[in-house]
Amino acid sequence: LAKTTQPISMDSYEGQEVNITCSHNNIATNDYITWYQQFPSQGPRFIIQGYKTKVTNEVASLFIPADRKSSTLSLPRVSLSDTAVYYCLGYGGSQGNLIFGKGTKLSVKP
C-alpha cells in the first residue's frame, strides 16, 4: 500500500453520507487497508481497517473490492464535527510505521 491516491478535498452537508475513495494499485498480498482521521492541531486517530470485502464499526464502513486496488471509506450522516483530514494509508518498515499521504480534507457545512 506504499503509494495511495485520494482526492485532495471534499465538501458535504450535515446529514449526508460521504464516500471517500482511495486508490492503491500496488497493494501487496498481506497489506491491510487502514484509514485515519486528523482534526486540526491533533494527532491522527484510527478509524477503521480491513483486508477485503466490507468492514463496519460504530464510526464508518470500509468497502474493498475483490481486486483490493481501491477502497472506499463511508461516513454515514456526517455532522460538522466530522470536518477533518482523512488518510488512507499503509504500513512500512519492519515495525509497521505508518506512511501518510496528503489525505482528503473533508469540509462539512451546515
Next chain:
Amino acid sequence: EPEVTQTPSHQVTQMGQEVILRCVPISNHLYFYWYRQILGQKVEFLVSFYNNEISEKSEIFDDQFSVERPDGSNFTLKIRSTKLEDSAMYFCASSSGTSGSEQYFGPGTRLTVT
C-alpha cells in the same frame, strides 16, 4: 480509555539549543513511534522503537535526533541542536503490535525554533 500523553504541549526554543520532548505511551504497548508534521504538510515518520532499541528510522532522523526510554513509562525524543526547519508538530504513538496494529497518537508537541 487509555491514551498517549505528551509534554510540553508547546515548546519554544532558540536555534542551536537542545530540546527534549516527552511522551507517556499506553502502558501495555510495546512499540513506540515518533512522527512529525510541519505546518500544512503531511505527517512524516521519524523513528520506531521496540525492545529498548531503534527498529527503524527515516532519513529525517539524523545524528541530531535521539530517542530513549529512560524508565518503564516515558519515551523521549531529543533534538541536540535545533534548526529553524525543526519547527513542527511532533507526535508520539504507541501500539501493541506491528504492521496492521492500531497506533494510538498523542496530542502532539508544537516545537517552535526561533
